[in-house]
Amino acid sequence: MIFEWLHPLLIATALLLAVIGAVRRVKLWRAGQPDQVDLMAGLMAMPGRYLHDLHDIVERDKYMSRTHAATGGGFVLSALLIMLVHLLGIDSQILAWALLASLALMFVGALFVFKRRLNPPSRISKGPWMRLPKSLLAFAVGFFVLTLPAAGVLSDGFMSQVGGVLLTLVLTALIIWGMGELFFGMTWGGPMKHAFAGALHLAFHRRQERFGGGRSTGLKPLDLSLATEVGGVLGVAKPTDFKWNQLLGFDACVQCGKCEAVCPAFAAGQPLNPKKLIQDMVVGLAGGSDAKYAGSPYPGIEVGNAKGGPNQIITDGLLAPETLWSCTTCRACVEECPMMIEHVDAIVDMRRFLTMEKGSTPNKGAEVLDNIIATDNPNGYAPASRTHWAADQNLPLMRDVKQAEVLFWVSDGAFDMRSQRILRAFVKLLKAAKVDFAVLGDEELDCGDVARRLGDDATFQNLAKRNLAVLSQYKFSKIVTTDPHAYHCLRNEYNDFGSDALNGVEVFHHTTFLNSLVQQGSLQLDPFIGGKVTYHDPCYLGRYNGEYEAPRELLRSMGIEIAEMERSGFRSRCCGGGGGAPITDIPGERRIADMRMEDANETGAELVAVGCQQCTAMLEGVVEPRPQVKDIAEILVGQLVDPTANGLAKEVH
Amino acid sequence: MQPNSSQKLKIVTLVSVGKHPQSGRVRRADQDSRAVELGLRLSADQADGLVVLHAGDPNEPSLRSYAGMGLTAINVLQLDPAADAVAPLGEQLHQSGADIVLTGVRAESGEGSGMLPYQLAEKLGWSIVPRVADIVSVKEGVAEVLQALPRGQRRAVKVRLPFIASIDTAAPMARQSAFGPAQRAAMTVTVVNAETDTLRQSWHEAVAKKRPKRLKVIKAKTAAERFKAATAKSQSEGGRIMKQESAGEQAQAILDLLVEEGVLR
Numbered sequence: 001m002i003f004e005w006l007h008p009l010l011i012a013t014a015l016l017l018a019v020i021g022a023v024r025r026v027k028l029w030r031a032g033q034p035d036q037v038d039l040m041a042g043l044m045a046m047p048g049r050y051l052h053d054l055h056d057i058v059e060r061d062k063y064m065s066r067t068h069a070a071t072g073g074g075f076v077l078s079a080l081l082i083m084l085v086h087l088l089g090i091d092s093q094i095l096a097w098a099l100l101a102s103l104a105l106m107f108v109g110a111l112f113v114f115k116r117r118l119n120p121p122s123r124i125s126k127g128p129w130m131r132l133p134k135s136l137l138a139f140a141v142g143f144f145v146l147t148l149p150a151a152g153v154l155s156d157g158f159m160s161q162v163g164g165v166l167l168t169l170v171l172t173a174l175i176i177w178g179m180g181e182l183f184f185g186m187t188w189g190g191p192m193k194h195a196f197a198g199a200l201h202l203a204f205h206r207r208q209e210r211f212g213g214g215r216s217t218g219l220k221p222l223d224l225s226l227a228t229e230v231g232g233v234l235g236v237a238k239p240t241d242f243k244w245n246q247l248l249g250f251d252a253c254v255q256c257g258k259c260e261a262v263c264p265a266f267a268a269g270q271p272l273n274p275k276k277l278i279q280d281m282v283v284g285l286a287g288g289s290d291a292k293y294a295g296s297p298y299p300g301i302e303v304g305n306a307k308g309g310p311n312q313i314i315t316d317g318l319l320a321p322e323t324l325w326s327c328t329t330c331r332a333c334v335e336e337c338p339m340m341i342e343h344v345d346a347i348v349d350m351r352r353f354l355t356m357e358k359g360s361t362p363n364k365g366a367e368v369l370d371n372i373i374a375t376d377n378p379n380g381y382a383p384a385s386r387t388h389w390a391a392d393q394n395l396p397l398m399r400d401v402k403q404a405e406v407l408f409w410v411s412d413g414a415f416d417m418r419s420q421r422i423l424r425a426f427v428k429l430l431k432a433a434k435v436d437f438a439v440l441g442d443e444e445l446d447c448g449d450v451a452r453r454l455g456d457d458a459t460f461q462n463l464a465k466r467n468l469a470v471l472s473q474y475k476f477s478k479i480v481t482t483d484p485h486a487y488h489c490l491r492n493e494y495n496d497f498g499s500d501a502l503n504g505v506e507v508f509h510h511t512t513f514l515n516s517l518v519q520q521g522s523l524q525l526d527p528f529i530g531g532k533v534t535y536h537d538p539c540y541l542g543r544y545n546g547e548y549e550a551p552r553e554l555l556r557s558m559g560i561e562i563a564e565m566e567r568s569g570f571r572s573r574c575c576g577g578g579g580g581a582p583i584t585d586i587p588g589e590r591r592i593a594d595m596r597m598e599d600a601n602e603t604g605a606e607l608v609a610v611g612c613q614q615c616t617a618m619l620e621g622v623v624e625p626r627p628q629v630k631d632i633a634e635i636l637v638g639q640l641v642d643p644t645a646n647g648l649a650k651e652v653h
Numbered sequence: 654m655q656p657n658s659s660q661k662l663k664i665v666t667l668v669s670v671g672k673h674p675q676s677g678r679v680r681r682a683d684q685d686s687r688a689v690e691l692g693l694r695l696s697a698d699q700a701d702g703l704v705v706l707h708a709g710d711p712n713e714p715s716l717r718s719y720a721g722m723g724l725t726a727i728n729v730l731q732l733d734p735a736a737d738a739v740a741p742l743g744e745q746l747h748q749s750g751a752d753i754v755l756t757g758v759r760a761e762s763g764e765g766s767g768m769l770p771y772q773l774a775e776k777l778g779w780s781i782v783p784r785v786a787d788i789v790s791v792k793e794g795v796a797e798v799l800q801a802l803p804r805g806q807r808r809a810v811k812v813r814l815p816f817i818a819s820i821d822t823a824a825p826m827a828r829q830s831a832f833g834p835a836q837r838a839a840m841t842v843t844v845v846n847a848e849t850d851t852l853r854q855s856w857h858e859a860v861a862k863k864r865p866k867r868l869k870v871i872k873a874k875t876a877a878e879r880f881k882a883a884t885a886k887s888q889s890e891g892g893r894i895m896k897q898e899s900a901g902e903q904a905q906a907i908l909d910l911l912v913e914e915g916v917l918r
């Protein structure tokens with residue numbers, strides 16, 4: 001009877017092809033740049049990372065997590081057992097029954113996949129992905145029937161007796177279809193590629209710190225010596241300029257479109273879709289065109305014209321620079337991605353090439369960078385005017401006092417009249433709580449956030465080093481700032497430059513610091529009476545630094561019951577102000593800030609509390625009528641009991 | 654701009670060390686970098702068509718920000734800081750066989766007298782076209798040049814090659830300076846001896862301050878009136894009155910202005 005040799009042969013062939021495909025795929029990834037990862041440790045940790053880290057993200061969508069557990073788990077188990085039962089021909093009823101059970105599990109899972117695909121949301125890709133549930137079903141059914149005799153349910157002769165040739169043919173067809181998708185397709189670029197690349201991506205992820213509930217959001221410093229090296233290039237020009245594990249990461253994408261659904265630039269109709277971006281990187285690393293892409297396009301750009309290859313310049317044909325400049329670096333995509341892909345890293349890597357090699361930062365970008373280089377602030381104000389805002393504040397200068405418990409990092413808000421109101425409010429609170437603090441005055445420079453996000457890592461590193469040199473002269477145990485961007489740089493990105501200026505120093509956002517003051521009872525607050533309040537999480541405070549609670553606790557301490565927006569906490573929608581986006585100003589159909597204000601309006605709030613001067617500027621830029629926008633420091637000052645008024649009065653006398 | 658296609662143009666841009674007006678930090682000088690920009694545009698179809706020349710210290714960091722505009726090399730005549738650069742520059746330009754020499758109108762640091770282009774022109778016996786906004790074309794040894802006049806006006810002049818042009822702030826903005834090319838550019842150094850500028854040695858340099866202006870007393874009662882008073886001056890100047898033209902032409906003029914002003918994109 002033909003079964004005896006036909007099906008094992010088919011299985012062996014499919015597996016062999018899969019292995020060949022795997023080798024080819026690995027070669028594509030290895031064309032990228034070296035990166036230090038512990039290969040063995042990564043592989044060992046991989047199953048755990050799948051079960052915890054990845055699953056935790058998928059778990060946000062219960063339907064999908066159960067479906068995937070059944071389908072994926074069933075498949076992996078089945079594949080192993082198929083090799084034992086059908087390839088090696090181990091004659092064991094127990095194994096056969098186990099295989100039947102796992103195939104049944106897979107079948108049920110596949111049915112749910114099928115159901116979800118009946119009326120799919122726009123964010124998920126169609127094309128080959130639409131046939132995946134059917135392939136899964138074919139695989140499960142085919143092998144189920146094939147296994148029945150081994151389990152003793154049907155006699156060996158059953159096939160030849162009853163169905164005869166016809167049944168054999170049908171069964172063979174199902175098996176070939178199923179294995180074509182699930183074994184062959186896994187390494188030759190089918191939808192199942194995500195399982196192969198995804199597993200390895202978990203093992204060799206570039207930000208290993210993210211696993212086990214960690215956070216790793218600081219951008220990696222660029223090696224500037226590449227500029228003068230033969231053949232060296234700054235940033236990513238071609239797909240092979242990415243680190244190899246970044247390439248691997250792109251390949252792990254399941255095109256679920258979770259990133260697309262949360263991307264503010266996409267929603268605003270700017271030419272960016274993080275899912276398409278990742279798929280274009282896959283086109284780049286493997287070579288070819290985006291003609292087969294079956295998801296939402298970049299708004300306003302037709303699909304099918306992008307071409308690329310591992311050694312072709314990405315912005316010459318694969319990607320429009322506007323796509324890269326639309327990103328606000330809000331990290332919403334990264335936060336949602338079940339495959340833990342790092343979109344922001346990739347985008348900034350490519351921006352670095354555009355800025356540092358091509359000199360083509362769009363719109364005000366070049367001017368802002370020039371200003372930062374020449375005056376250490378983005379608007380080109382005289383460096384000596386940095387403390388003008390505080391002329392009447394009588395702030396202790398580090399240069400004079402040399403040490404203080406708290407260093408108040410003022411940030412470039414010092415030059416902006418609206419932000420100065422926040423700074424004043426914060427100073428008033430510090431004084432009311434009798435905090436021992438000092439500022440750097442004119443010695444403080446721009447933190448480098450904007451320069452870095454605009455791709456100019458040379459300027460960022462220069463500012464970081466000079467700031468660190470200043471900081472290292474003084475003694476303080478805490479840095480507090482009202483600017484989440486400066487907070488992020490100081491806390492997460494200044495550690496790469498071999499300075500010990502921040503050793504043993506804790507960096508705080510003002511909401512965290514103020515909250516501890518309120519909890520200690522150093523600040524007495526009246527209850528807030530004045531309508532509904534909602535809170536907008538700044539990206540660089542929330543997703544970048546995990547601080548969602550302190551601002552809320554502060555608001556609650558004034559008796560405010562926060563009317564949460566639908567998108568809040570880790571799902572907060574960006575105000576549109578990050579990543580230099582207001583500077584590069586790529587046109588879209590809507591403004592991101594307007595959409596965010598819409599979110600706030602839906603709660604019926606009369607006041608939007610924020611914790612960032614950039615968010616304040618963006619949200620206040622929305623035309624009236626709209627809720628008021630205030631920094632939490634400003635709200636607190638309004639409710640301050642025990643009067644600084646007296647305190648101030650004393651000072652005056 | 655349609656650069657001459659029949660004949661290869663040799664363009665030299667002279668660059669100096671700039672000084673940022675707010676921070677006083679060295680930088681690429683605004684007008685000089687516009688001169689580099691214009692030179693790059695004029696020689697866009699020729700590899701290494703533009704020669705950028707500096708007299709001074711080859712390790713001067715601000716030279717790198719000119720290089721970042723995409724220059725492969727900058728030629729530096731290395732000379733003593735106290736030396737007068739006119740003679741060696743003139744010598745170099747004479748030998749170079751340049752067709753067009755571009756400079757800024759005046760330097761942002763040092764003497765900043767704006768005399769250099771005139772002195773060079775005199776030395777070389779070439780024409781000088783001051784305050785150039787654009788070089789429109791070069792045909793058969795004659796260049797058509799636009800000079801910048803106050804209030805956005807332009808004057809078209811024709812000038813025979815070779816000539817010196819000092820570039821006005823009305824010329825196209827300099828392209829962005831990128832870090833990578835800036836680091837890679839070669840500094841081709843020629844050490845020259847030049848006479849010490851003895852006159853200058855006796856000078857004392859101080860920061861220039863704008864003379865304080867007497868405030869106009871405005872007897873306005875409302876913000877709108879104050880605003881009007883503050884902005885009134887330019888109201889009647891410039892612009893165009895279109896009465897005879899057809900509605901279509903009038904609309905087109907408005908549209909053109911909006912596009913020009915960057916209101917529409």
Ligand code: SF4
Pocket residue numbers: 252253254255256257258259260274275278333336337338339340341
């Ligand atoms: S990048 Fe991540 S979130 Fe976006 S489609 Fe791919 S897997 Fe889904």
Ligand code: SF4
Pocket residue numbers: 259262263264265266272273274326327328329330331332333334343344
């Ligand atoms: S970081 Fe934000 S703006 Fe950028 S691609 Fe991701 S979701 Fe979109």
